[in-house]
Amino acid sequence: MGEEELEEAAELDVEELKEFEREREDILLKLDRLEEKREEFKKAVYDKVKGDYEKRLEGLSARLEKKRRVISAEIMRLKDEKAELGRQCDMIRDELEELDLRHAIEEFDDAAYESKASAKKDSLKGAEECLRETEAQLEFLGGLIGEPVAEEAEVAAPVGEKEEAEKEEAEKEKAEEEKVEEREAEKEEEVVAEKEEEAVGEKEESEEEEAEKEETPEEVPLRPTSAPPGVIKREEFEVERGVEPEPVEAEAKTEEAAVGDAGEEPTLICPKCGASNRPDSWYCEKCGAELMGSAEPASPPK
Numbered sequence: 001m002g003e004e005e006l007e008e009a010a011e012l013d014v015e016e017l018k019e020f021e022r023e024r025e026d027i028l029l030k031l032d033r034l035e036e037k038r039e040e041f042k043k044a045v046y047d048k049v050k051g052d053y054e055k056r057l058e059g060l061s062a063r064l065e066k067k068r069r070v071i072s073a074e075i076m077r078l079k080d081e082k083a084e085l086g087r088q089c090d091m092i093r094d095e096l097e098e099l100d101l102r103h104a105i106e107e108f109d110d111a112a113y114e115s116k117a118s119a120k121k122d123s124l125k126g127a128e129e130c131l132r133e134t135e136a137q138l139e140f141l142g143g144l145i146g147e148p149v150a151e152e153a154e155v156a157a158p159v160g161e162k163e164e165a166e167k168e169e170a171e172k173e174k175a176e177e178e179k180v181e182e183r184e185a186e187k188e189e190e191v192v193a194e195k196e197e198e199a200v201g202e203k204e205e206s207e208e209e210e211a212e213k214e215e216t217p218e219e220v221p222l223r224p225t226s227a228p229p230g231v232i233k234r235e236e237f238e239v240e241r242g243v244e245p246e247p248v249e250a251e252a253k254t255e256e257a258a259v260g261d262a263g264e265e266p267t268l269i270c271p272k273c274g275a276s277n278r279p280d281s282w283y284c285e286k287c288g289a290e291l292m293g294s295a296e297p298a299s300p301p302k
Contacts, residue, residue, distance in 0.1 A: 085131040092124040
């Protein structure tokens with residue numbers, strides 16, 4: 001910044017500029033209200049009042065334009081001041097951290113540490129306050145002439161506030177982690193519950209199948225009418241013994257006669273135990289004796 005710009009900046013009256021800003025904001029507010037009432041009044045009256053306020057606004061803008069160079073020079077100066085204050089804050093923070101390390105290795109006792117740290121914290125607090133004031137002035141002056149002021153460095157929070165913010169951030173992260181763990185635990189419980197439901201369903205289906213099997217009666221195999229393997233048929237046995245087998249027609253007639261009028265099937269009487277057997281039986285169903293045609297068919301009861 002040149003000497004001429006420094007002299008102009010020194011002549012800059014910030015309070016006067018603040019008064020300009022208040023007046024301009026008031027005019028802009030009146031113009032907004034005037035626009036809201038536009039339909040309620042005659043166009044000629046509306047245009048006249050609006051023209052008056054616009055002229056006042058133009059006058060203020062012209063006065064500020066004359067001071068634009070001075071304001072721009074002040075903005076440049078404040079930017080340099082802001083950068084210097086930022087460096088001071090960083091340096092003091094480094095010194096505080098160095099004090100913490102030296103205290104940790106017991107280079108000096110607690111009393112000496114508290115004394116040194118307290119002085120550094122006071123210096124840091126003052127530098128941070130100056131930095132915030134400088135940034136506020138930069139924002140104000142940039143708004144006056146429509147020049148945006150880029151944020152070159154963030155204003156660090158005071159030491160106590162910084163520690164509190166870090167603590168809150170850590171608590172938030174911990175809470176988020178707990179929520180994630182809770183959601184995972186809930187998902188695992190849901191999976192286990194689904195598996196248990198599936199197992200119960202399968203067990204119930206198995207029990208139903210078993211019950212159906214128990215209710216269904218087993219088929220009893222029919223007793224074979226033919227002689228078991230290895231047993232000689234009656235005709236073959238009689239032929240081997242030299243006995244002439246009875247004609248089939250005679251047997252049929254005997255059976256028909258035995259049936260009689262009742263139409264009931266005749267039975268063979270066992271010669272050994274007297275039990276009744278079916279006419280096609282070769283062995284007594286009660287004692288197992290061979291019938292061999294020795295038993296006569298019994299007449300059905302009348």
